[in-house]
Amino acid sequence: MEQEMNEQDKNVLLVDSILDLEELSVLAQVKERLEAGEDPLAILEEAQEGMRLVGLRYEEGKYYVAGLMMAGEIFREVMELVEPTLMQRLSGDESGHILLGTVQGNIHDIGKNIFSTMLRCHGFTVTDLGIDIPPARFLEEAYKLRPDIIGLYGLLTTSYEVMKSIVQQFRQSSDPQLASIPIILGGGTLNPMVCAFVGADYWAIDAMVGIELCKQMMAKRIA
Ligand code: B12
Numbered sequence: 001m002e003q004e005m006n007e008q009d010k011n012v013l014l015v016d017s018i019l020d021l022e023e024l025s026v027l028a029q030v031k032e033r034l035e036a037g038e039d040p041l042a043i044l045e046e047a048q049e050g051m052r053l054v055g056l057r058y059e060e061g062k063y064y065v066a067g068l069m070m071a072g073e074i075f076r077e078v079m080e081l082v083e084p085t086l087m088q089r090l091s092g093d094e095s096g097h098i099l100l101g102t103v104q105g106n107i108h109d110i111g112k113n114i115f116s117t118m119l120r121c122h123g124f125t126v127t128d129l130g131i132d133i134p135p136a137r138f139l140e141e142a143y144k145l146r147p148d149i150i151g152l153y154g155l156l157t158t159s160y161e162v163m164k165s166i167v168q169q170f171r172q173s174s175d176p177q178l179a180s181i182p183i184i185l186g187g188g189t190l191n192p193m194v195c196a197f198v199g200a201d202y203w204a205i206d207a208m209v210g211i212e213l214c215k216q217m218m219a220k221r222i223a
Contacts, residue, residue, distance in 0.1 A: 014043070018050025019057070021070045023077070030081050040082040040089060041208065044114065047078050051110075052188060075110050083117060092122035096218040099147040101129035101138065103154045103162040108187075112153040115186055115207045122211055135166045142170070142178055149217055150183045151210075152200070159187070163198045171199075182217045186210055 014033075017025040026047075033043055054071040057063040100116055102109050109131050116126045127145055129137060142150060150170065152163050163185060173179045185195060185203040195203040202217070204210035 014046045015050045015053065018047055018071065018074060019053045021054070021067060021074065023070075023074050026074055027077055027081065030078050034081060034085055040086045043078070043082055044086075045206075047075055048111075048188065051075055072110060079110070079114060086117065087121055090118060090121035094123040094215060094218055095125075096148040096214060096221075097125040097127070097145070098149040098151050098214060099127050099129070099138065099142055099145060100151040101133035101153065102131040103152055103159050103166065104132055104134045105162060106154045106156050106159045107131045108153075108155045111155075111187060111207075115151070115153070115210055118207045118211055119214065122215075124214065135162065135169055138166050139169055139173070139178070142181065143175065146177065147181070148221060149214055150181055151186060151214075152183065153186045155187045155189045157189075160194050160198055163200065167199050182221075184210060184213060184217075 014026065014029050017029060030043055030047075034040065051071055054063065054067060058065075058068055098119060100112060100119075102112055112128070112131075116128050119126050127141065127147065129141060138150065138152075150166075152166060154160070154163060167183055170178055170181060170183060182202065183200040185198060185200045186205070186207075188205050190203050190205055202213045204213055
């Protein structure tokens with residue numbers, strides 16, 4: 001019971017420290033917890049929750065863009081600390097190829113980079129196009145590379161129109177492989193209504209859920 005309380009206290013502390021943009025405290029806590037052998041995914045989940053709360057502070061007008069930038073930098077440093085342990089812990093031998101990118105108009109990439117790293121840890125081949133990618137580029141690259149899955153990432157409301165346009169362009173392609181390629185959306189601001197609007201096959205707001213979905217897609221393609 002006492003141990004449970006301590007665990008809970010620790011969790012609250014990391015979320016709070018991220019929310020308050022206390023860089024040194026965040027990094028010290030992450031190092032300590034990794035050294036204590038904690039699951040790097042649990043640490044990342046808490047850090048992600050901290051980022052969500054930073055976003056809310058921005059919405060409430062309590063933080064400005066500088067706050068978002070600082071939070072982004074802190075998360076990048078957390079990722080640097082967590083990545084080696086994450087790579088050791090996660091392993092898999094999936095052989096699928098996913099074409100991934102942040103859609104046009106959007107430069108957020110922290111979550112996409114995590115997803116990309118975790119896919120690689122599970123044995124997927126990832127072609128990451130980067131940020132601010134126009135619809136035509138996804139189609140051109142898919143035509144050239146013949147991936148098994150398309151992954152679209154975006155956090156802004158304006159991303160959803162772009163995602164919808166990409167999905168439509170794939171579905172209307174005269175190339176049968178591109179017309180039927182599975183498309184998965186990612187990003188913590190997605191919800192069922194947005195996904196219905198975009199019309200993609202799958203969506204995930206958590207990297208592990210996204211990876212399980214990609215594995216299912218590969219199983220279906222092979223069956
Ligand atoms: C950090 C941050 C920034 C940083 C980004 C730095 C970077 N290199 O990414 C900077 C400062 C650049 C930024 C800029 C802006 N931002 Co910003 N930002 C954030 C913030 C606080 C955190 C985002 C983040 O990294 N989260 C942590 C990651 C780990 O979570 P994640 O993205 O969900 O990723 C996970 C999963 O989704 C999954 N996953 C990820 N990718 C994929 C892909 C696939 C295919 C799958 C299946 C799964 C998957 O795996 C990840 C790990 O589990 C969010 C708040 C929020 N609620 O998200 C606002 C937020 C997204 N930003 C917002 C805004 C408004 C802006 C600006 C417009 C501000 C401005 N006035 O300039 C600009 C827009 C810039 C642009 N054109 O894109 C709003 C968007 C509101 C909206 N609905 O449109 C948010 C929601 C804040 C808010 N609540 O108001 N931002």
